[in-house]
Amino acid sequence: MTTAYFDCLAGASGNMILGALLDAGLDKTRLLAELRKLDLPPWEFRDERVHRGLINARLVDFEIEDRGHHHAYTDIDARIAAADLKPRVRDEARQVFRRLAEAEAHVHGTPVHEVEFHEVGAADSVLDVVGAAVAFDLLGIDHVVVSPINTGSGWVETAHGRLPVPAPATTQLLAGSGAVAYGSDVKFELLTPTGAAVLTHAADAHGPLPSMRVLQTGYGAGTARLSIPNVLRVTLGQPVAPHQADTAIVIETNIDDMNPEAYEYVSARLFAAGALDVWTVPIVMKGGRPATQLCALGSNDAVDALIDLILTETTTLGVRTYQVRRTKLQRRSLKVTTQYGQVRVKASYLHGALRDAAPEASDCRRIAAERGVPWRDVYDAARSAGRAAAPPSPDPAE
Numbered sequence: 001m002t003t004a005y006f007d008c009l010a011g012a013s014g015n016m017i018l019g020a021l022l023d024a025g026l027d028k029t030r031l032l033a034e035l036r037k038l039d040l041p042p043w044e045f046r047d048e049r050v051h052r053g054l055i056n057a058r059l060v061d062f063e064i065e066d067r068g069h070h071h072a073y074t075d076i077d078a079r080i081a082a083a084d085l086k087p088r089v090r091d092e093a094r095q096v097f098r099r100l101a102e103a104e105a106h107v108h109g110t111p112v113h114e115v116e117f118h119e120v121g122a123a124d125s126v127l128d129v130v131g132a133a134v135a136f137d138l139l140g141i142d143h144v145v146v147s148p149i150n151t152g153s154g155w156v157e158t159a160h161g162r163l164p165v166p167a168p169a170t171t172q173l174l175a176g177s178g179a180v181a182y183g184s185d186v187k188f189e190l191l192t193p194t195g196a197a198v199l200t201h202a203a204d205a206h207g208p209l210p211s212m213r214v215l216q217t218g219y220g221a222g223t224a225r226l227s228i229p230n231v232l233r234v235t236l237g238q239p240v241a242p243h244q245a246d247t248a249i250v251i252e253t254n255i256d257d258m259n260p261e262a263y264e265y266v267s268a269r270l271f272a273a274g275a276l277d278v279w280t281v282p283i284v285m286k287g288g289r290p291a292t293q294l295c296a297l298g299s300n301d302a303v304d305a306l307i308d309l310i311l312t313e314t315t316t317l318g319v320r321t322y323q324v325r326r327t328k329l330q331r332r333s334l335k336v337t338t339q340y341g342q343v344r345v346k347a348s349y350l351h352g353a354l355r356d357a358a359p360e361a362s363d364c365r366r367i368a369a370e371r372g373v374p375w376r377d378v379y380d381a382a383r384s385a386g387r388a389a390a391p392p393s394p395d396p397a398e
Contacts, residue, residue: 003212004141006199007233008149010222011190014128015061016232017198019220021135022047023058024234034134037083040123041065050221053229057219062124073101073115076126085130092133092201097126100197103172125194132198143239144202145210148180152190169193173200180206186226195232212237213352240352244328248276249303253316254283256291263292266313273309274302297324329355330394336385340378341367345386349394357386 006012006020022028032045043064050059080093098112105112117125136144151166158167166174166181170193174181177200181191214237222230267278281293294314298306307319329348336345344360359382368375 001142001239002140003143003145003210003237003239005145005209005235007147007235010226010228010230010232011150011152012195012199012232013192013222014125014132014194014198016220016222017195018128018131018135019058019060020218020232020234021139022060023218023220024216024236026135026139030138031131031134034085035127035131037085038126038130039079039082040126043123043127052221052231055219055229055231057221057231059221062127064123071117073097073117074113076117079126080130086137089133089137093130096129096197096201099173099201100193103169103193106172107168128194129198136202139236143204145205145207146179146199146203147208148182150184150190151181152186152188153183154187156189165189166191167193170196173197178206179203186228188224188226209235211240213240244330245325247323247325248297248299249321250295250297250324251303251306251310251319251321252293252295253310253319254285254291254293255314255316256285256289258315269309269313270296270306273305274298275306332390332394334389336382336389338381338385340371340373340381343367343382345382347386347390352393354387354390354392357383357390359383359386
């Protein structure tokens with residue numbers, strides 16, 4: 001699994017997305033070979049290294065003979081549908097342009113099939129959109145996270161006249177997508193409709209850089225020189241699941257006058273009432289009296305029941321409670337078959353990799369008693385089978 005994180009400190013455009021992915025290792029030859037499958041007027045690919053501020057970035061663009069001509073959405077969709085591309089790539093590109101058409105239709109109050117693109121509909125934008133779909137496929141990107149997006153501010157001159165930044169179609173694409181956008185003092189259209197369409201369609205999440213093992217990073221340059229580095233950064237990596245964490249309540253009491261035979265019964269009652277764990281600790285109380293500290297760990301909604309049970313079933317006169325934070329490994333439960341029988345196993349993961357596969361002790365005890373074999377033999381066989389059967393990495397946090 002490969003995650004791509006787009007850091008949009010200077011917005012995003014179609015050519016910036018492609019430039020960043022090429023800078024991060026996308027195979028240029030394979031990209032252009034796929035794009036040549038589109039039925040478009042002759043075009044040339046511009047690819048050069050530039051500096052934006054102190055950052056060395058990759059500037060790409062498409063030089064096309066009919067740049068600026070109007071294109072109907074239905075024509076664009078038909079051209080992409082007819083191209084000999086991978087079905088997934090073709091479908092993703094068509095969906096992006098459909099979203100662009102729907103945004104334009106909403107802004108202008110026209111049916112989708114009557115939409116004609118101007119700036120966004122030029123053939124270079126077709127190449128940007130299809131190129132992004134090809135890039136995600138070639139790089140094996142299956143998870144995309146997008147940072148808060150700097151849209152810029154001011155005005156932009158379009159075929160529809162002077163429009164505020166972000167342009168109405170761009171704002172419509174952001175609406176309902178989950179994207180986080182903000183304006184800035186940069187008087188420029190930092191986020192274009194094409195950039196917004198690609199990123200809002202591809203994004204699985206929006207926010208800060210996720211936990212990942214970084215593999216590559218790349219910078220795609222915008223055409224303008226601004227007061228900030230006009231670049232889009234992409235970081236490619238393998239996701240690393242963070243430790244799971246939650247809070248629980250510890251309930252404890254010191255007891256020096258209860259029959260020790262009662263603790264096993266009380267513990268069973270506490271587990272049945274929802275305790276996450278129960279334990280006892282030998283202690284010495286005032287006057288040198290030997291005693292037992294009884295402790296129970298419970299979730300917030302089980303605390304009252306656990307306290308009531310301790311006060312009812314033990315001789316204590318009171319309990320103490322305090323909140324603790326638990327850090328837990330990710331886990332998966334599975335069943336494995338051994339020469340002795342079927343055993344439940346709990347696989348645990350650390351830093352996204354399998355750490356261990358622990359058999360359920362109760363299953364091992366039952367099977368050992370039924371088969372008349374040593375418990376350790378059953379346990380070892382189940383642990384070995386569990387490590388072989390457990391997935392090498394966990395599913396999303398359970």
